[in-house]
Amino acid sequence: MTEAPHPQLPDAVLRPVRGHHAFEACVEQLATAIRLGVYPLGSTLPAERELADRLHVSRATLREAMAALRQAGLVETRRGRGGGTVVTLKPRTPSARKAARVSAAVRADWLDVLEYRRITEPGGAYLAALRQRDGDLEEEQRDQLHAALDEVAGADRPAEHRQADSRLHLTIAALTGSPRLVAAVTDVQRVLHEMLLAIPVLDTNIAHSDRQHAAVVRAVLAGKPDRARKAMEEHCDDTAALLRGLVG
Template sequence: MTDSPARTSTLASAGDALFRPVRTGNAFEETVERLLQAIRLGVAGPGERLPAERELATRLNISRVTLREAIRALQESGYVESRRGRYGGTFVNETLPTGKRTKEVTTTELDDVLTMRRILEVGAAEAAAARTLTPEERQYLRAHLADSATGALSEYRRKDSRLHLAIAEVAGSPTLTSAVADVRVRINELLDAIPLLDTNLDHSNAQHEQIVQRILDGDPAKARDAMAEHLAGTASLLRGFLS
């Protein structure tokens, strides 16, 4: 950010609100969300410099590695650029991406679909872990987990969706599976409007493994919590890019 006297008080208060410590479970995703919020709300406007890396990492309570990954994701998405030298740093681009959406998504619409997804999929993970799964069901989950972590980037969304549906399927409720499928269609429409970030995909795959393992362990509470944390990361990215 610039040190313009005219904006000092506004930047201080807004910056304190946006650059507060993030939760550790989805540190990368929440960091991306916070930086995007700062850019979209004008706390760091076009052409302005973000706080220094050391300061920003301290304020967000994250590692500098996580911060650099988040900044790199925003670079690749066209939001910021890094400059070297005495007056270098990370600067907000003068022209910001407009996104791929053909229809604007309101905050109300976004909150609606994210709330429905959280209720359905967290419940599905908990219900699946509460059941005594057959050997076939256990293998079914493992197979979709393995498949979701392999293949071309262009196939990721489809394989990710299929794993989440498999979790609903082994919960043993066709009605639940149908509802999860419906909300996933809406989620994918939103996800298609934001970039696929390598760090997020690696993080998601690790979380998928944890969710499935909790289900296979027969631990409903931990399965529920693992799914809730996973969905919170996706929600952070969607709110960051689309809000």
Template sequence: MAAEPDSAVASEALLRPVRPGNAFEDTVGRLLQTIRLGVLAPGDSLPPERELAAKLGVSRDTVREAIKSLADAGYLVSRRGRYGGTFLTEELPAPTDAVRVNRAEIDDALRLREILEVGAARMAASRTLTAAEREGLWSRLADVRDAAPDYYRRLDSRLHLAIAEAAGSPSLVPLVAENRMRLNSLLDRIPLLRRNIAHSDEQHEGIVIAILAGDVEAAESAMRAHVEGSAALLHGFLG
């Protein structure tokens, strides 16, 4: 009979340094991987915050925010006292949809997003935008920054469509719109995390500023980091 996998070895492999640009999203994703892959079982305790921060290469504040977000989502619970700490809930949240999404579906939507939206940001930054296009980007950015949680994903999509429009290729817009529908159906299955929204808003601003400044490389880099942040959360929560 084959030996059971060593959970300590698996934990070390999963809890490795994250990418600096998406520290919060990657931390959430790594913690979820240890939960969803069974490295940590219901009722098990997480390593201490200091240890997690050292392993993941992030600040303790980032670890604390990730733990709070997963506690709000029903995956973790904190207990005080001599035997306190952060523990997996005894009953982990059930999927929000009865239909199981497989990794191939998620990867396909995310890869297409990277191709379309990173390219759109780069192309938009390379163009001389009209006053109406520049105003449209600022307006959509302001809308999503002020969005209430119930409207966030719709206004987020409008900003990304405005970036696609600014790329100057009418054929690109319906392709981005169709893939955004796929992405939103996936995003609707995972919790809306307040720290992720704040980070996304910062990234949105960086993308728009780079486009308006005509900085092609910065626009591409900022959009790629933004896409990777969403990917980390989707893979963490859904597979």
């Protein structure tokens, strides 16, 4: 029998088919959406039946996930018409805690995310600018982008700034209309958020970051793909340099 003549490929290509337990995956997705500010404090989640439908799980499974979120204090639930599940989690301040000891596997994952981000987010900015240039963006989408940028610039407290930052990056990705790209950026932002909570970042230099955000948005709205990509690359590089030093 012949062995596979490409020894490096199977190791790279075969991956775990899923993180066991559908309800854990639901908790993960919903908690991520809440932490990243897709559903901010006080907002209502979609009805159970709709969420179950969207996540492709049974309502029973989704309810298990909801119970976990409730127990973890992220949401509260009221029944009856007009009821529903409301976000109660206050955004946490980045770096408010001591540096947790992280395993080698987690550290490797963090470093992977920083490289992956260097590719995906600038790529997203590029595609978004391309769509703008070609007239494929709706007025409403441009407004959303403006609004997201204003929220970042207007957030005074670090915790709100962090969520607004995530939302801006996700909004840019959403402008591309590419489900795969949105998924990639969501994954990146999730891990980034995890890092920022676990690492004591001394000085985030929010003003610098906001100038870069503005530059990216300007380039996107001007329909300049290459400039948008370049601007986002610089933004990612600056963040990465800061974090890489602290992760080791």
